[in-house]
Amino acid sequence: MTTAGNVIKCKAVVAWEPQQPVVIEEIEVAPPQANEVRIKVRPLCHSDLYCLLK
Numbered sequence: 001m002t003t004a005g006n007v008i009k010c011k012a013v014v015a016w017e018p019q020q021p022v023v024i025e026e027i028e029v030a031p032p033q034a035n036e037v038r039i040k041v042r043p044l045c046h047s048d049l050y051c052l053l054k
Contacts (some may be wrong), residue, residue, distance in 0.1 A: 003038075004031070005029060005031050007028050007029065007030055007031065007037075008028070008029050009026055009028050009029075010026070010027060010029060011024055011025070011026055011027075011029070012024070012025060012026075013025045014027070015051075018051070
């Protein structure tokens, strides 16, 4: 099954505010527009955690 050109639904870890708990939500991701790509990011890196805890 290909997702090219289609809106996809996926679960995402969302941080709405700094120093607040993250939440897992189902989101819709639109297909990429010109000069954009859609990627899957799995683990958080240390800079992501730094921004969340700042």
